[in-house]
Amino acid sequence: MSIITFDKVKKTYDDIKVLEDFDLNIDEGEFVILLGPSGCGKTTILKLINGLLKANEGQIIIKNKLISDWNPIELRRSMGYVIQQVGLFPHLNIESNICYTLNLVKVKKDIQHNRAKELIELVGLDESYLNRYPRELSGGQQQRIGVARALAASPDIILMDEPFGAVDEVTRRSLQEEITKIYKKLGKTIIFVTHDIEEAIKLGSRIVLLNEGEIDRDKNKKDFVLSKEKTDYAENFFGSKDFISYLSSVKIAKCLEQKTELNETIEYPLINEELSVLKGIQTCIETQSNLLSVVDDSGKIKGYFIIDSIYKHLLAL
Amino acid sequence: MEFFIRVFELYRARWDFFLNLFIEHIYLTFIAIIIITVLGIILGIIMTRNKTMANIIMTLVNFIYTIPSIALFGFFVSITGIGFKSALIALVIYGLLPIIRNTYVGITEVDPFLIESAIGMGTTNKQLLYKVQLPLALPVIFAGFRTMVIMTIALGAIASFIGAGGLGVAIWRGITTYFPEMTVAGSLLVALLAIFIDLILGGIEKNIRRKILGN
Numbered sequence: 001m002s003i004i005t006f007d008k009v010k011k012t013y014d015d016i017k018v019l020e021d022f023d024l025n026i027d028e029g030e031f032v033i034l035l036g037p038s039g040c041g042k043t044t045i046l047k048l049i050n051g052l053l054k055a056n057e058g059q060i061i062i063k064n065k066l067i068s069d070w071n072p073i074e075l076r077r078s079m080g081y082v083i084q085q086v087g088l089f090p091h092l093n094i095e096s097n098i099c100y101t102l103n104l105v106k107v108k109k110d111i112q113h114n115r116a117k118e119l120i121e122l123v124g125l126d127e128s129y130l131n132r133y134p135r136e137l138s139g140g141q142q143q144r145i146g147v148a149r150a151l152a153a154s155p156d157i158i159l160m161d162e163p164f165g166a167v168d169e170v171t172r173r174s175l176q177e178e179i180t181k182i183y184k185k186l187g188k189t190i191i192f193v194t195h196d197i198e199e200a201i202k203l204g205s206r207i208v209l210l211n212e213g214e215i216d217r218d219k220n221k222k223d224f225v226l227s228k229e230k231t232d233y234a235e236n237f238f239g240s241k242d243f244i245s246y247l248s249s250v251k252i253a254k255c256l257e258q259k260t261e262l263n264e265t266i267e268y269p270l271i272n273e274e275l276s277v278l279k280g281i282q283t284c285i286e287t288q289s290n291l292l293s294v295v296d297d298s299g300k301i302k303g304y305f306i307i308d309s310i311y312k313h314l315l316a317l
Numbered sequence: 318m319e320f321f322i323r324v325f326e327l328y329r330a331r332w333d334f335f336l337n338l339f340i341e342h343i344y345l346t347f348i349a350i351i352i353i354t355v356l357g358i359i360l361g362i363i364m365t366r367n368k369t370m371a372n373i374i375m376t377l378v379n380f381i382y383t384i385p386s387i388a389l390f391g392f393f394v395s396i397t398g399i400g401f402k403s404a405l406i407a408l409v410i411y412g413l414l415p416i417i418r419n420t421y422v423g424i425t426e427v428d429p430f431l432i433e434s435a436i437g438m439g440t441t442n443k444q445l446l447y448k449v450q451l452p453l454a455l456p457v458i459f460a461g462f463r464t465m466v467i468m469t470i471a472l473g474a475i476a477s478f479i480g481a482g483g484l485g486v487a488i489w490r491g492i493t494t495y496f497p498e499m500t501v502a503g504s505l506l507v508a509l510l511a512i513f514i515d516l517i518l519g520g521i522e523k524n525i526r527r528k529i530l531g532n
Contacts (some may be wrong), residue, residue, distance in 0.1 A: 050437055077439030087434030091452045091529040101438050103448075135531045149438075159437075 002061075003028045003157065003189050004049060009058035011044055018044050019213045022058070028156070031183050031190045033204035035197070037237070041213040042193045046159050049191065050076050062157075077101060080150025080158035080188075084165040086142045088134040094120070094145055095130040101153040119148040122185075124178055140171030147179065151186070160192045164199065176202055197238060201225065201245035209234055221246070222317055247278035252294055255280070255313040256303035268293040273302055277314070280305045323498045324505070335487065339506055342483035345401065346473040349408035350466055357413050357465075358458065361420025362446065371421065378414045386411055386472055390479050404481030408472060412465045419461025423454025456526045463518040470511045474503070484510075 004026040011019040018041045026032050034042040047053040048060055051072040060067040062075065088097050096103065098119055099112040107115075117127055123144040134142055143163060150158055160179075164172045180203060183190055194200055200207050207224045209217040211233050217224065225246040230238075253273040269287040271280055273294045284290055284307050292305040328335060364371035381389070389411060393403040427450055435449050451458075477485030487503025490496070526532060 052433070052437055073439050073441055075439075076437060081434060081437040083430060083434050083437070085428075085430035085434075087428075087430050089431065089435075089449065089453075090531070100435075104438070104440060104444055133531060 001028050002026065003063055004191070005059075005061040006045075006048075007059040007061070009048065009055045009060060011041075011048065011053065011055050017213065019048075019055075022213065022215075024208070024215070024218075026189065026191065028189055029187050031192065031203060031205040033200040033207045034191065034193045034210060035195065035200045035207055036210035037195055039212075040210040042195075042210055043161055044213075045210075046161050046191060046193055049157075050079055050081060050159055077105065077153060078155050078157065080153075080155045082143075082146050082150045082158070082160045082163040084162040086134075086139075086146045086166075088142055088145055088149075090134055092133075093130070094132050094134065094137070097134065097145055098130075098148045098152055100149055105153075115152060116148075119151055120145075122151070122182065123148045124174075138171075140167045140175060143167060143175060144178070147175075147182070151182070156188055158188050158190045160190065162194055163192075165194070165196075172199070179203065197241045198245040198248075201242055202249050209237065222314075226314065244278065247281070248276040250277045250314065250317070251275070252277060252280045252305055253302070254317060255305060255310055256294055257306045257309060258303050259306075268304070270295050271305060272297070277310060281307065281310070320498065320501075324502050327498050327502050335484075335502065335506065338482065338484045338486055338503070339510075342470075342473050342485075342507070342510070345404060345476055345481060345483050346408070346469050349405055349412060349469050349473070352405070352409050353412040353416055353465055353469065354462060356409065357416030357461075358420050360413070361417045361424065361458075364417070364421045365424045365450075374417065375421070378417055381410055382414050386475055387478065390475060394479050399480040401481045403479055404473075404476035407479075408469055408476065411472060412469045415461040415464045415468070416458070419457050420454065423457030423461075424450045426457070427453045452529065456522070456529055459518075459522050459525055463515065463522060466518060467511050467515050470514065471507060474507050 002025050004024070006022050006024040009019055009022040010017075011022075022041075022045075024045070034045055036042050044053060048055055048067075049062065051067060051070070055067075062070065063078075067075070089100065092100070095113065095116045098116045099107070102112050102115060116130055120127060120130060125141060125144055129137070129141070129145075134145070137145065143166075146163065150160075164175050167175065176199060179190075182188075183203075192203060201221065201224075204221055206218070206220050208215055209224075216231055217234050219227065225242050251273065252271060252275050255277055256273070269283060269289050269292050271283050271292045271294055273296055280292060283292060284305075290307040294302050294305050296302055360374055364374055384392075386407070390404065390407045393407050397403045397406060431449060431453070432445065435445055440448065473483050474485035474488055477483050477489050484503045484507045487506075488500050491498070491500030491503060
């Protein structure tokens with residue numbers, strides 16, 4: 001069911017046109033990535049959704065109601081909002097920061113406290129952080145709190161504007177894993193803005209590539225990467241980066257072959273089923289073998305990874 | 318040294334006179350401080366909401382600040398007459414600048430991303446002011462408050478020139494009767510009051526900064 005709809009939306013800043021005749025339809029439960037270089041209009045789209053910006057023309061419908069019919073305060077309270085700069089309040093401790101939106105609507109203190117404990121655990125931090133202040137936390141920890149804060153009022157839509165843009169590579173990866181887990185667990189609709197191709201492929205269930213305010217490519221993740229017809233713009237933007245990111249996001253467990261006629265006496269190189277297909281290909285090349293034995297964490301053989309047949313599995317996903 | 322001994326003897330002999338002036342001084346300046354604070358913060362907030370208003374108020378307040386304080390007291394005598402009322406109005410008008418400016422600057426310098434994320438989470442205008450802008454501007458506002466308080470206490474000594482009482486009476490009497498001990502006795506009390514209050518406010522300011530900014 002559609003939860004956000006853009007219908008022929010036009011948005012200009014002074015005389016500069018950002019969006020024109022822009023259509024987009026987002027269904028409930030989708031993890032949509034708005035991908036593109038800076039200036040392509042992705043942040044504008046996000047701010048149109050929570051009413052920080054107003055469209056010049058066209059209609060935006062949120063949860064079956066025209067955005068102009070929404071009380072902007074109510075609208076924003078029904079959405080989580082995470083920005084790159086995090087925007088934690090330096091004068092409030094972590095608990096008050098997480099419960100900021102609950103505090104706005106005067107939820108009882110003990111309920112807030114329980115919610116804060118629940119959320120800080122969900123984003124992978126210890127309860128003891130609740131009494132600290134944002135300045136005592138690292139950038140990555142602060143952004144975890146930013147995510148927790150966005151979830152506090154149990155919104156069904158979460159808007160994220162390059163949330164992991166300002167943290168280092170390792171922290172970013174762990175934050176990405178966290179948000180994937182949260183998405184799978186809570187099943188919210190997430191609209192996520194980024195210019196990072198790897199991040200887009202890793203996180204999104206659907207990816208929308210933008211080019212100067214127009215949608216260049218809008219597909220679910222697999223089709224987005226594997227379907228052949230691509231515009232020059234997309235070709236230029238991605239190179240092979242989307243493909244590589246895709247291979248590193250698919251687990252070997254999804255490409256298992258069961259072969260009975262194999263010679264059991266030969267010992268093939270081993271690989272863990274949790275690793276990525278890209279890692280599998282790398283191992284094949286390194287060990288000069290086109291076949292690997294796939295094992296689980298306990299070392300039990302689950303099947304085989306055969307380089308000749310990867311494409312079949314990928315296309316069948 | 319002998320001079321100061323004479324000053325202290327003066328305090329001992331005329332303690333009820335000085336105590337009376339001291340209380341008058343505190344009464345006048347504290348009422349002025351309360352009015353300035355309330356009015357200044359309100360005006361400062363109005364300025365952050367309206368650019369044109371901001372320019373008008375700021376120009377006006379800056380202009381007033383260029384008028385010598387004695388002239389300002391004299392000016393109000395011609396409108397509201399001699400006494401407490403004129404002195405109070407002059408003190409309030411003169412003391413507004415630091416608190417208006419610091420409220421305005423403190424609020425406008427709150428990180429725009431904090432404001433945006435607060436609005437994006439559904440904060441109303443009123444909540445934005447009370448929950449985000451004012452608390453974060455508090456260290457700056459308080460610094461302006463401290464300046465204003467000290468200034469008003471010092472300026473309060475001039476209020477006696479237009480018959481509003483206070484420690485200025487002792488200073489003025491000392492000057493007109495060639496009695497330097499009296500002048501110094503009055504001045505010393507003004508200075509001690511200012512220093513004492515400044516120490517207390519300094520301590521509070523430090524606490525506020527630590528709580529809000531962490532330093």
